[in-house]
Amino acid sequence: MDPTESSWRLGGGDEFFFGSDKDSSILSEFGWNIPAETSCGVGDSDRIDSNFGGESTSDYVSVPAPRRTATEPTAVEEKVEASVSSSSSEDQPEKSMASGDSSQPPAETASKARKKGQKRIRQPRFAFVTKSEVDHLEDGYRWRKYGQKAVKNSPFPRSYYRCTNSKCMVKKRVERSSEDPSVVITTYEGQHCHHSVGYPRGGLISHDQALFASRLIPSVHYPVGLPYSHSLHAAQSQHVPAAGEIGEVHEAISSQPQVDQGLLGDIVPSGMRNG
């Protein structure tokens, strides 16, 4: 297991936290409302540093993604929860590049070089707990699955996804809770440097969603019920969910399971859902 997990485990994190007012700032810093200037393509750890104000190591923020809809068969009931993860896994700047770039030399060189020389830089992460029948929730972005692993304490495998945008190095990992098979834990890592774009064969994301994506961050608040401060962040990530839901989610989170018409059922704070 990785240390990382413990750090950013839902509600378990304790390294990063921002105040309520800061949330928006932070998020925006991460570029979750970012147009496309963040640093895509740049692929350097620099971007993280910049965003985090120089601390390349401590950074975990989240990258909320706008949830979508159309392809989702039954996402009607989803409890979303998010938490910020921090610390832990360090992500690799170069690595991303290497992997992202197929044109790059065999991963061997790249991977080796990168690992030995320096530590991987961690990227902001956001974990969402969603109650849904489908593992892979649409968030407005296109993801490509690049791996799957069995999880030690869980009968369910963990899937690893990467944004299909060649310049975007955002990753996402999805796994089902061993406690509640109906609960899907989605962790976003990194930040999109582009708007949500099309949907896989299912159609393009609607304009609304794109728009939504661009502004979801700022409007969010954090779930009052969350036990951890980080949760707030997480909460924000929830917003990401769907266009038009922002408002709803926001409310739901902060006050009660409100729900959005069909998209979000009720939000479940990490600490609360445990019961």
Add this chain to the structure above:
DNA sequence: CGTTTTTGACCTGCGC
């Protein structure tokens, strides 16, 4: 034909 998913192997980091 192009893209995505699947799957096994490899590498890295951490705990003991």
Add this chain to the structure above:
DNA sequence: GCGCAGGTCAAAAACG
């Protein structure tokens, strides 16, 4: 130092 578990890569297969 060894073993374990997580995370990623890459080749092959499947799908649209």
